[in-house]
Every structure is written in structure tokens, then in C-alpha cells.
Amino acid sequence: NAGVTQTPKFQVLKTGQSMTLQCAQDMNHEYMSWYRQDPGMGLRLIHYSVGAGITDQGEVPNGYNVSRSTTEDFPLRLLSAAPSQTSVYFCASSYSGLPEDTQYFGPGTRLTVL
């Protein structure tokens, strides 16, 4: 199986544009999440989902929307991009969301907002 996949790998946006970062997993995992990684900040949780139809906010949710219509997919939407959203975005998944479960991370999407 492919694990956690993310598209695109790189994206450049202008301020105010919208876009969707795609994340998919083929491991039948219930739990999925989005993190952003900024230099010197580590990874910070944006949104997460514990199953299809269930989403919740993380530490830094402002400016981002998510939905979970299927178990496999967990897209992250930027409705009106801002330069502060320039970052590397990682999607992760685990079987049930319990901390004992290993979380698998995707390769990341590097987003630049001009």
C-alpha cells in the first residue's frame, strides 16, 4: 500500500487565493490530522478527525477548513490564503487515534503565499 499520500508537493499562491491540500491514506485508519511546520516551531496541530464525518480543531485552526466525507481522504482547505500560512503541511493518520497507535506521516506539501 502507498501509506499516506499528499498532493501537491509544492504550491505557490497569491494572497487571497484559495486552494485545497489533498491527503489520502489506504490503511483504513480512522484518525487523520493536519500539522503545519514552521522553522523553529516544530509541528503544530491544525485540525483532526477521529472518523468519517467527525472533525475538530487543533492548536492553530484559524484560516483552515476540513471535512471528512470518507475514511480515506482528509482535505485541508485554505479559503483566502495569507502570507502567514506559508509553511510545510503534513498529514498524518493512525488506526484509531489512541496514543498507542503509530502515526504515519505523509511527505508534506510546501506552500508559499506571496
Place this chain on the structure above:
Amino acid sequence: AQSVTQPDIHITVSEGASLELRCNYSYGATPYLFWYVQSPGQGLQLLLKYFSGDTLVQGIKGFEAEFKRSQSSFNLRKPSVHWSDAAEYFCAVGAGYGGSQGNLIFGKGTKLSVKP
């Protein structure tokens, strides 16, 4: 509030030397602790994790970590570093942030450079 501190931003060691990366956490109960590694341009890979039991845990790639409750620490060690270990290392705690215990709080990372 839960937090993770990695005091060292950047460490350089010689190939073959031993390595210890420091991690301190703040959490009221027994935490779930993790170490991840990120190679340049890559995603994160789990090295090891601690939940309970033996406080010395073994991971992949020859890494180990020791949980010390009295010091709120979970330091990562390797007896002999290889050039391929050059990467960024993140300590994380699974602290139930936001209502799901699967949510992780990460430290800011320690970048490891290896001298030949």
C-alpha cells in the same frame, strides 16, 4: 498546559561518537512519549515510543530513550552515530490535546549534524 522542550536547537557530533538529545515535558499524568526523525525534505518517521513499563525503550536504527519521571525527561541516545543519522529529531507527547489522546504536542526539534 502540556508542553515539550528540546533545549538544543542544533548539535554537531563526530561520526562514531555517542549521542544524547534532550527532551523535557510538562504533563500532569504519565505521558505517552515519542521520538520522531525527519530527514531533509521528508516526512516524519517514528523512532520509538514509551507508554508504561520498562523506562528504557529501544527503537529503530539503534536508538534508545530513557523515561525519567523525576526529571520529566525522555532523552534519546545512540552509542555510535553514523553519517546517515544527520536529520532533525522531534520529541512529542500524546497528551490528549483537543479531546483526542492521539493528538501530539511536538517540541521545536533538534537538528543533528554529523562530522566525518
